[in-house]
Amino acid sequence: MPMILFAPAVFNLAETTRMIEVAKQMQGNHHCEFFGFSKTFASLIIESGFTYHLLTPTLTEKQEEQIIKLDQLRSFKNPFTKEMVAARILSEKKLVDKLAPQVIVTGSNVTIFLSARSKQIPLVYVKPYAMSDPFFRSDSAFIPSSLRFFGPLRKPLWYWTRKQLVKSRWMPRAFKHAAQTEKLSMPETSLRMMDADLNLITTPERFITKELLPDNYRIVGPIFAKMGASLPEEVLTFIEQKRRERKRIVYFAMGSSGNPRMVRKILAFLQNRPELAIIAPVTHLLKGKHNVSENLFLTEYLPSHLLHEHIDFSFIHGGEGTVQTACASGKPFIGIGMHYEQSCNIQYCVAYGNAIALTKPVTEKNLETALTEVGDLKICQQACQLKNHFPTNGPQKAMQEIEHFLEINNSDYH
Known part of the structure; x- marks a missing residue:
């Protein structure tokens, strides 16, 4: 059976379970395995019947907390050093060589965007609409509550901020160094660096029905955990x-x-x-x-x-x-x-x-x-x-989109 490799951030519960729900749908016609750099929710993957490859360098609890705080803008301390990023990419590339997946499905495993490009493996990103490139290009992007203190200036200030985000070419030093080492031709903006070959949007269509999406974006709708058959x-x-x-x-x-x-x-x-x-x-x-x-x-x-x-x-x-x-x-x-x-x-x-x-x-x-x-x-x-x-068939739609993507792209992806 064709191999599909799932690469969630395994210290993130929602992301890990989202990947599990998609893998459950695909496992009948594909061989699905997982990898990550965390032990935190690895047990959920294993209990769901999937192989989990714990790669090195394994994240410490402190590093996971740093990433979460960075994501929440509660800290600017970044655990992704040049050494860590290089070691992660090496581990990912070795696993890709060993398993030879037809496609990699990720959540927010940041280094896989470099590794997949380096190994020329098609990448699928299952993600919310918010924070994506088309989201920030849209005038319907919600004004952050922190700007409420600027009164009537908040709208023009948010418009200016969005334009800067869309144009930004900033990349963390460790990732820029890794891209140069791997001799990768990277997308021209920061937001598009975090785009995959296929981006599956889990935000319900009724919430974003008027949005214009690029050709490599598809709305599949809600995908959330359905772990466990009964309440205690x-x-x-x-x-x-x-x-x-x-x-x-x-x-x-x-x-x-x-x-x-x-x-x-x-x-x-x-x-x-x-x-x-x-x-x-x-x-x-x-x-x-x-x-x-x-x-x-x-x-x-x-x-x-x-x-x-x-x-x-x-x-x-x-x-x-x-x-x-x-x-x-x-x-x-x-x-x-x-x-x-x-x-x-x-x-x-x-x-x-x-x-x-x-x-x-x-x-x-x-x-x-x-x-x-x-x-x-x-x-x-x-x-x-x-x-x-409220749609409940998100995992099935994700499976269909991935299979269709493989049919079209897998034979001549380069």
Whole structure:
């Protein structure tokens, strides 16, 4: 069977599970294997029945935190040194030589954009629309909330910023050095450097239906985790008990990149509301102990797609997988973006009417307002309406696009 190699950033939960969902669809007609530089969520890949190649240099926990903080603009410390980038490319090229994949499917494994070009292997990038080259070229790109302080100047300032981003040719020094070493002819702009031969957009078409996309972009729609066949018995028991007590059930999740300090603050606020019962898979983010109460169920990761019928609303970060799971639930949500892309994922839903955006800084007043607004009848109706029209065949469409891409390009790709 033809070999397909998946290359997610394995310390990112949503991205890892997104790749797994696509691989599940393809494994009947293709041999699918994974690789990465992290152990963090490798177990999910293995438990799903796929081979995982842990390459060197393996990321340390500190380096993974640095990458997450860099992504969220909470730090400018970059762990990608010339030595690290060169070593990663060497590891990737050796694996490509060994497995000879027909195509590589990635999320945000940054070095594979160089390695795939070096080995002349077709590359598919499964990604949100936000932060892409066509996104920043579009006048519908959401104005960042941080620009609200500029008043009437925010629109022209955002227009100027977008133009600079689209034209920028900046590349981190380590990657520029690697491209020169590999003798690669790179795309002329920074954003296009992170484009693949085929880019599969996971943002729902109804959110971006008016956008003009390049020929190598396809909208496949939502792809989010569907790991696990059932909820743990203790979760169901907790829900039943709290329903009898007439509590509103809240699903509180901050993904794999949540800010521990913010998690504690929001959790403390929710716990102080006697009318709420909270299911919170955030123990991985709580470094040390946290005060628990009879209305809080703290746990590790849950198959959140199975909670739909049990919850009243969600309180989540803006990771696309988490947002899409909330949309599919038919229940409204409060969302807080950890960085600009996550804020965009939430804003699509705010515009539709099924979500409330919580902007930083997080204050008790903001939390009170959001909690009141999320219970509004209209927002609940919009959430229910979105569920009825929310696409669920993203993984299948991704498979079809990749197979079609292979048919057209694989024989004469060079």
